[in-house]
Amino acid sequence: MVLKLYARKFVSGGTAIVALVLAEKQIPFELIEIDLPTNQNKTPEHLVRHPFGQIPCIDDDGFVLYESRAICRYLCDKYPDQGTQGLYPTGLKERALVEQGASVELTDFIPYVLQVFRELYLKPSHGQQTDQAVVDQALAELYKKLDVYEVILGKTKYLAGDEFTLADLFHLLAAPRLADLGVDIWSERGPNVQRWWKDISTRPAWLKLRAEGVTETTTTN
Structure with missing residues (x-):
């Protein structure tokens, strides 16, 4: 079936x-x-x-x-x-690195993306007013996290090594919606982050x- x-x-x-x-x-x-x-x-x-x-x-x-x-x-x-x-390697250490990167996405990346999305899209769609201070604070925190990504991605091509894995793929859950709302969180980041985002967001699939x-x-x- x-x-x-x-x-x-x-x-x-x-x-x-x-x-x-x-x-x-x-x-x-x-x-x-x-x-x-x-x-x-x-x-x-x-x-x-x-x-x-x-x-x-x-x-x-x-x-x-x-x-x-x-x-x-x-x-x-x-x-x-x-x-x-x-995408999800079977080796003990390789999988641990994927889970490490996936945990970073879940705790240090997506919460701030979702805060921005909530203020700029969800609240207006329900007739509520955007709180720009919340947007600014969320973006400031997100940029701090991406500065750490810059260091990580200066050592490996992707977040869990030199192969594209679920740790990278999970970032496509919500971040692309910010671009749809006119929020560019990538262009002023470091070259490693920009290279990585271009790579994962232009995969043919x-x-x-x-x-x-x-x-x-x-x-x-």
Whole structure:
């Protein structure tokens, strides 16, 4: 049975990184669209799959899994020799470095990205006023973190070594939305950070996703 992906076609959030892993690993799947504006994610049927009423989630021949980062790890472990190699290496030390980079993304990067996104997009979309002081403070903290990235990326090509891994890929969950809002967090950063971001944000599979949305043909690299 082909894997089922419950998500939107729109490339953002957890859907973005799961779809990118599916594309990079060339994993066939069936997209089952969940329409958030009509609350399809809150139906009893969907709540069985995802008790928090969110997306994405997958059904892999009866095995149901939610939370995008967990899904990405699962897919890489199930298809280690298919498509892009090394996204989630099996070696003890290599995997530890990936988990280290993934933890940095989760604790030192995305919280500040989400603060900016909340102020510039979510609050206005709900009729609330943006607090520019919160935006400025979040960006200031984010830039401090990216200064540390600059040092790390001066030693290795990617965050966990010289191969593209989930530690890098997870950064595509939310950061691209800032550019959509006209916020450029990269151009004035150091050369290593700029080189790294250009590399991961122009991968063919990612560009295809951004151009076409999530479709069952995005598995073609």
